[in-house]
Amino acid sequence: MSGNGGWFRNFLNRAGSGFRRFMTGRYGTDQLNTAILIVGVAICIVAMFIPSAIVKLILTTVSYSLMFWAVFRTMSRNTYKRYQENRKFRMLIDRIKDRDHRYYDCPRCRQPVRVPKGKGKIAITCPKCREKFIKKT
Numbered sequence: 001m002s003g004n005g006g007w008f009r010n011f012l013n014r015a016g017s018g019f020r021r022f023m024t025g026r027y028g029t030d031q032l033n034t035a036i037l038i039v040g041v042a043i044c045i046v047a048m049f050i051p052s053a054i055v056k057l058i059l060t061t062v063s064y065s066l067m068f069w070a071v072f073r074t075m076s077r078n079t080y081k082r083y084q085e086n087r088k089f090r091m092l093i094d095r096i097k098d099r100d101h102r103y104y105d106c107p108r109c110r111q112p113v114r115v116p117k118g119k120g121k122i123a124i125t126c127p128k129c130r131e132k133f134i135k136k137t
């Protein structure tokens, strides 16, 4: 009962397993990749409405570079590094969303320290290395 559609389903199965084999050990996609692609496509759309040829060329180049970067990250076998990039990106987004706090990196050990906003000048003590530093919040 396979009929005429049989070869096509067979083809899809083969293509699917081929793709799965190709992607084995590769990183795949994540939030950072999605963001890169959205920005890349947005720049590409903006470039279409720019009359200046030079600006259009620059924007198109940036847009293609971003999309290439996203593809490169998806195909990457260095999954640990890609995972770390995505983790940093998500931390950055969390910081931007958090309007009640400011974030400082400890000058000694680079540990990020979160402090409440709008308190004026305060002395911050690093929770990791006990280094004290003064910042305006």
Ligand SMILES: [Zn+2]
Residues within 6 Å of the ligand: 106, 107, 108, 109, 110, 111, 126, 127, 128, 129, 130, 131
């Ligand atoms: Zn520290």
